[in-house]
Amino acid sequence: MATPGIITMERHIVEQERKYPGATGELSDLLYQIAYAAKIINRSVRRAGLLNILGTTGELNVQDEEVMKLDDLAYQTMYNAFDHCGAVCVMASEETKDLIPIPSEFEVGKYTLAFDPLDGSSNIDANVNVGTIFSAHRRVTPSGRGTEEDLLQSGRKQVAAGYVMYGSSTMLVYTTGQGVHGFTLDTTVGEFLLSHENIRIPPKGKIYSINTGNSRYWTEGIKKYVNYLEEEDKASQRPYTMRYIGSLVADFHRTLVYGGIFLYPKDTKDPKKRSGKLRLLYEAAPLAMVAEHAGGRASDGEKDILDIQPTDLHQRVPLFIGSKEDVDKVDEFIQKYG
Numbered sequence: 001m002a003t004p005g006i007i008t009m010e011r012h013i014v015e016q017e018r019k020y021p022g023a024t025g026e027l028s029d030l031l032y033q034i035a036y037a038a039k040i041i042n043r044s045v046r047r048a049g050l051l052n053i054l055g056t057t058g059e060l061n062v063q064d065e066e067v068m069k070l071d072d073l074a075y076q077t078m079y080n081a082f083d084h085c086g087a088v089c090v091m092a093s094e095e096t097k098d099l100i101p102i103p104s105e106f107e108v109g110k111y112t113l114a115f116d117p118l119d120g121s122s123n124i125d126a127n128v129n130v131g132t133i134f135s136a137h138r139r140v141t142p143s144g145r146g147t148e149e150d151l152l153q154s155g156r157k158q159v160a161a162g163y164v165m166y167g168s169s170t171m172l173v174y175t176t177g178q179g180v181h182g183f184t185l186d187t188t189v190g191e192f193l194l195s196h197e198n199i200r201i202p203p204k205g206k207i208y209s210i211n212t213g214n215s216r217y218w219t220e221g222i223k224k225y226v227n228y229l230e231e232e233d234k235a236s237q238r239p240y241t242m243r244y245i246g247s248l249v250a251d252f253h254r255t256l257v258y259g260g261i262f263l264y265p266k267d268t269k270d271p272k273k274r275s276g277k278l279r280l281l282y283e284a285a286p287l288a289m290v291a292e293h294a295g296g297r298a299s300d301g302e303k304d305i306l307d308i309q310p311t312d313l314h315q316r317v318p319l320f321i322g323s324k325e326d327v328d329k330v331d332e333f334i335q336k337y338g
């Protein structure tokens with residue numbers, strides 16, 4: 001009997017591309033560059049303690065957060081992978097205030113790229129999982145260097161999205177709207193190999209994930225929803241169990257694999273978190289695309305994350321993401337209790 005061959009990410013991308021007869025290969029190039037950058041960032045993350053690159057640079061980023069040295073390195077790696085590749089016309093990153101133009105000496109392509117180079121970076125010094133999140137849209141302006149208009153598109157219009165998780169192994173998970181596929185980096189050959197084909201999130205889970213340290217600042221709807229999850233009811237498998245790493249990619253990946261819900265609600269105290277903490281373009285929308293294509297959902301409590309029209313590159317949103325039934329339920333509580 002023939003055994004299924006090893007499928008590299010490159011082969012997988014080529015096979016996906018063949019499904020679109022008119023494809024020019026630019027989106028494939030973009031995905032190859034993600035895989036390439038992920039390998040370089042992975043190398044830095046793995047050697048961080050040895051190379052003395054843990055710690056902060058002493059600067060604050062556009063979100064007023066300390067820039068970790070690895071953040072900086074990851075940002076530079078993404079930039080260097082994409083500035084000259086010819087697949088993108090403009091970029092934006094969680095780390096930079098303005099959009100990132102493609103230098104005039106290089107060609108531009110028809111896609112935009114938004115990325116969070118190293119998410120969960122407050123965990124770096126403790127050796128906890130961190131990740132890179134990315135999202136691509138087709139440009140809307142006809143030609144030339146890309147503009148903010150090209151980047152400010154709803155998540156529904158993403159053509160590809162995904163993340164890399166630097167954990168006990170390094171995984172790359174992506175979707176182009178044809179299922180969600182996970183690859184594990186085989187460091188002995190330096191390739192991402194297909195390890196999780198067509199990931200499906202369970203329709204309902206038993207795990208919830210939220211920073212309970214903020215509970216006194218939650219709105220009534222969230223307080224009541226979390227109380228509901230903690231009540232005992234065998235029929236609906238309650239009480240749920242709680243897991244919170246505080247590193248979005250890791251919390252999301254667990255939710256994708258085991259089911260359940262991750263919540264980052266708005267906060268009635270911290271003015272910066274009045275509309276949530278997580279960024280629409282670099283965190284919420286890309287993970288929402290992954291969740292939906294795996295059969296799950298993502299909402300801000302009022303509407304699907306994918307339907308939010310961004311108005312600002314660094315817009316924040318509340319995020320409820322995971323198994324469809326669990327996200328439907330939190331929406332119900334928010335609509336009922338606010």
Ligand code: FDP
Nearest residue numbers: 119120121122123211246247248249
């Ligand atoms: P971090 O501050 O470490 O960069 O978006 C950033 C993020 O981490 C997410 O990865 C994580 O889910 C969330 O913030 C954690 O926030 P809290 O510390 O407020 O729980």
